Each structure stands twice: as structure tokens, then as C-alpha cells.
Amino acid sequence: DTEVTQTPKHLVMGMTNKKSLKCEQHMGHRAMYWYKQKAKKPPELMFVYSYEKLSINESVPSRFSPECPNSSLLNLHLHALQPEDSALYLCASSQGRAGRTGELFFGEGSRLTVL
Amino acid sequence: ELKVEQNPLFLSMQEGKNYTIYCNYSTTSDRLYWYRQDPGKSLESLFVLLSNGAVKQEGRLMASLDTKARLSTLHITAAVHDLSATYFCAVYNWEYGNKLVFGAGTILRVKS
Numbered sequence: 001d002t003e004v005t006q007t008p009k010h011l012v013m014g015m016t017n018k019k020s021l022k023c024e025q026h027m028g029h030r031a032m033y034w035y036k037q038k039a040k041k042p043p044e045l046m047f048v049y050s051y052e053k054l055s056i057n058e059s060v061p062s063r064f065s066p067e068c069p070n071s072s073l074l075n076l077h078l079h080a081l082q083p084e085d086s087a088l089y090l091c092a093s094s095q096g097r098a099g100r101t102g103e104l105f106f107g108e109g110s111r112l113t114v115l
Numbered sequence: 116e117l118k119v120e121q122n123p124l125f126l127s128m129q130e131g132k133n134y135t136i137y138c139n140y141s142t143t144s145d146r147l148y149w150y151r152q153d154p155g156k157s158l159e160s161l162f163v164l165l166s167n168g169a170v171k172q173e174g175r176l177m178a179s180l181d182t183k184a185r186l187s188t189l190h191i192t193a194a195v196h197d198l199s200a201t202y203f204c205a206v207y208n209w210e211y212g213n214k215l216v217f218g219a220g221t222i223l224r225v226k227s
Contacts, residue, residue: 042203042217043158056214090157102146102207104215106158 003027004107006091012113015081021110023074023091032074033104034066035090043090049074081114088112117142119206121218129226131193136221138187138204146207147187148215149178151200158203162189194225 004025013019023032031050035043048056049068057066063085065077074091088111092104118141128134138147146165150158162171164180164187171178175198177190187204201222205215 040220040222042220045214048214088155103148103160103163104205105160106150108157111155 004091004093004105006089006107006110008110009108010111010113012115013078013081014115015083017081018077018079020078021076021089021091021112023076023107024072025091025093025105025107026072027093027105028071029093029095029105030071031094032068033092033094034064034074034076035092035106037088037090037109047076078112081112083114086112086114117144117206117208117210117216119204119216119218121204121221123221124219125222125224127224127226128191128194130195133193134191136189136191136202136204136223138189138206138218140185140187140206140216142185142208142210144182144185144206144208147180148205148207149187149189150203150205152203152220153200161202191223194223196225196227199223199225 007022033048034046036046037043045058046060047066052068063080067075088109090109091107094102094104120139122137148163149161151161152158162178167182169180175192180187201220203217203220205217207215
């Protein structure tokens with residue numbers, strides 16, 4: 001079982017809706033990530049939070065807004081999305097730069113469908 | 116730009132056979148990872164390779180790393196149907212920030 005928990009597992013939303021994806025980890029990791037994955041493609045990095053501060057934004061459109069309320073939680077706020085934003089959204093965590101292996105642990109993902 | 120190339124991208128093999136998946140990357144790296152992904156599921160960490168010459172084995176899978184050649188291999192021994200999945204290698208390099216760059220993935224189908 002994964003130690004990174006994502007909710008909801010499935011989300012269907014219209015283009016005018018506002019929704020949020022949530023991610024939680026209790027491994028004491030200090031880096032958390034959002035990835036987007038389209039079918040039959042590798043995950044694409046969206047955002048990285050390191051010690052609760054946004055450290056990387058891979059030029060993601062502003063309709064995606066990340067938030068890290070504390071070291072265990074990571075949110076992705078969604079607003080005015082487009083159908084092409086439909087994908088599997090993966091949250092991951094790692095020990096961060098000082099970690100022994102830097103290994104990323106992924107959650108089960110939230111499958112988003114934008115109508 | 117850090118590039119990671121996997122081949123083959125699709126592999127169909129018979130049960131009991133052996134095969135190797137290759138992962139080449141374009142610049143020096145101190146860490147390489149292999150992940151497995153089942154359809155519609157998340158990524159499961161298989162191996163973490165941290166040094167030149169590292170070799171790790173788990174069941175029918177064995178991964179190795181040659182940092183001089185910038186090459187990692189994932190060898191499958193006596194494949195079974197349960198190994199059918201997509202396998203990704205991913206490379207980490209501090210020059211490119213706190214990010215993991217993934218290869219395109221290899222879709223493995225093991226036929227009974």
C-alpha cells in the first residue's frame with residue numbers, strides 16, 4: 001500500500017468548475033511533487049515544493065494553482081480547466097535534497113476528466 | 116537539457132524467455148530509478164541505483180548502472196505474465212534542479 005494518499009481518486013468537472021486535488025504523506029518527507037500523466041506517456045513534472053516552499057513551476061498554466069499548507073499536505077486547485085487537461089494527476093514525495101536516495105514515492109493518482 | 120531514452124518502447128515476449136530493456140541518458144547523473152506502472156495505476160518503485168556498477172535484483176528483474184556509458188539496463192529472466200506492465204527509468208541530476216526526468220516507458224506484454 002502506498003504511503004502517499006490522494007483524494008479524490010476520480011473527478012469529473014466542467015470547464016467552469018473549481019475543484020481541488022489533495023495529497024497527504026506521513027513519511028516525514030520534505031519535498032512534494034505534482035505530476036501530470038497522459039495515457040501511454042511518462043509523467044510530466046508540474047510543481048515541486050521543498051520545505052513547504054514552491055521551488056519549481058514547470059511553466060504550468062495559472063488555471064492550476066498548487067498549495068502546500070504544511071509539510072504533510074499538498075493541494076492542487078483547479079479552475080477553468082480545458083478538456084485537454086484531462087489526465088492522471090500524480091502526487092509524490094521524497095526526502096528532499098538531503099535525502100539518502102532521493103527516491104520518489106507516488107500516490108495512487110487522481111484521474112481527472114474535464115467535460 | 117537532460118534527455119532519457121528507453122528502448123524498446125514496446126516489447127512482446129513469451130513466458131520463460133529473457134530480455135533486456137535499455138535506458139540511456141544524456142548527461143552525468145548520480146541517481147537512476149526504475150519504476151513499474153500497471154494500467155490505470157500509480158508508479159511503483161522497483162530499483163534505486165546510486166553508483167557506477169550498481170546491480171540490484173528482485174525476483175526475475177535485475178537492474179544495473181554504468182555511469183561512464185550513461186546506461187542502465189533492466190534484465191528480465193524467465194518472464195511470467197505477471198510482469199506485464201509499463202516500465203520507466205528516471206534520472207536525477209542536480210544541475211536540472213530537484214527533478215526526476217523520465218524515459219518514455221517500455222510497455223511489456225508477456226504472453227502465455
